[in-house]
Amino acid sequence: MFDALADRLEDAWKKLRGQDKISESNIKEALQEVRRALLAADVNLQVVRGFIKDVEQKALGADVITGVNPGQQFIKIVYDELVNLMGESNVPLAQADQAPTVILMAGLQGTGKTTATAKLALYLRKENRSALMVATDVYRPAAIDQLKTLGQQIDVPVFDLGSDANPVEIARQGVEKAKELGVDTVLIDTAGRLQIDPQMMAELAQIKQVVNPDDTLLVVDAMTGQEAANLTHTFHEQIGITGAILTKLDGDTRGGAALSVRQISGQPIKFVGVGEKVEALQPFYPDRLASRILN
Numbered sequence: 180m181f182d183a184l185a186d187r188l189e190d191a192w193k194k195l196r197g198q199d200k201i202s203e204s205n206i207k208e209a210l211q212e213v214r215r216a217l218l219a220a221d222v223n224l225q226v227v228r229g230f231i232k233d234v235e236q237k238a239l240g241a242d243v244i245t246g247v248n249p250g251q252q253f254i255k256i257v258y259d260e261l262v263n264l265m266g267e268s269n270v271p272l273a274q275a276d277q278a279p280t281v282i283l284m285a286g287l288q289g290t291g292k293t294t295a296t297a298k299l300a301l302y303l304r305k306e307n308r309s310a311l312m313v314a315t316d317v318y319r320p321a322a323i324d325q326l327k328t329l330g331q332q333i334d335v336p337v338f339d340l341g342s343d344a345n346p347v348e349i350a351r352q353g354v355e356k357a358k359e360l361g362v363d364t365v366l367i368d369t370a371g372r373l374q375i376d377p378q379m380m381a382e383l384a385q386i387k388q389v390v391n392p393d394d395t396l397l398v399v400d401a402m403t404g405q406e407a408a409n410l411t412h413t414f415h416e417q418i419g420i421t422g423a424i425l426t427k428l429d430g431d432t433r434g435g436a437a438l439s440v441r442q443i444s445g446q447p448i449k450f451v452g453v454g455e456k457v458e459a460l461q462p463f464y465p466d467r468l469a470s471r472i473l474n
């Protein structure tokens with residue numbers, strides 16, 4: 180998915196690599212190329228601006244121009260800043276001192292929130308941590324059935340109170356149920372809308388207040404590109420997230436959202452979804468991604 184970005188950057192490096200000397204204008208030229216490459220990969224404009232400014236300051240401030248192997252030094256600065264942008268290493272799921280750990284799943288409809296809830300439950304099971312999934316999306320009755328079907332598939336219990344109950348109450352009782360069952364982690368799937376909606380946000384905020392989650396994860400569809408950054412900003416501002424799951428990275432995405440989420444919210448991408456199957460979830464490693472982008 181980052182091949183196009185990697186290829187474009189490689190073109191920029193070709194002009195720099197192996198040169199004994201580079202000038203300030205060589206650096207500016209290369210930065211223009213990096214800027215264009217990031218924008219073409221759908222990285223948020225504001226994020227790109229900040230990134231280029233930081234790299235420029237570091238490159239012009241350091242001894243890059245006068246040093247040995249200046250091209251390589253410049254590329255190293257870009258690499259370090261890329262890692263900086265996405266966070267240095269994988270940030271694992273929260274784990275409460277006292278069970279159950281409560282994880283609240285938030286996001287728009289269709290982003291893959293329900294699927295991600297089941298994927299996480301399976302992931303936890305593989306880590307020998309038991310899970311309970313809670314279905315609070317009463318607006319789309321099919322959502323409750325979808326979670327139940329997924330629960331059966333991965334052998335993880337699902338708590339629901341049907342579609343007439345109050346979502347905040349379902350969440351509260353879901354956590355109680357988790358305590359009763361003695362499960363390690365309770366995953367609360369919430370209702371999404373096609374776009375940000377004040378009622379949805381108010382309900383999420385209420386659920387959050389009542390269940391006091393250890394992790395509030397925003398599910399972001401990587402295919403939405405630039406829009407992913409705006410969404411992250413709004414959710415973080417209104418709800419307060421502690422991490423994100425970036426879904427559909429297997430699709431035809433240019434991947435820019437992966438570079439924007441952390442910078443916009445200050446919160447890490449913890450996992451990525453790489454397919455429709457429940458197994459298709461991977462912890463996110465920013466340093467590995469930065470290496471891939473820069474070959």
Ligand code: GDP
Nearest residue numbers: 288289290291292293294426427452453454455
């Ligand atoms: P929700 O409305 O946010 O709960 O979204 P769903 O979990 O129902 O997912 C919406 C669609 O996206 C479904 O068809 C899923 O199979 C699909 N989906 C979810 N995650 C991924 C992913 O990582 N990759 C791909 N290709 N499809 C996904």
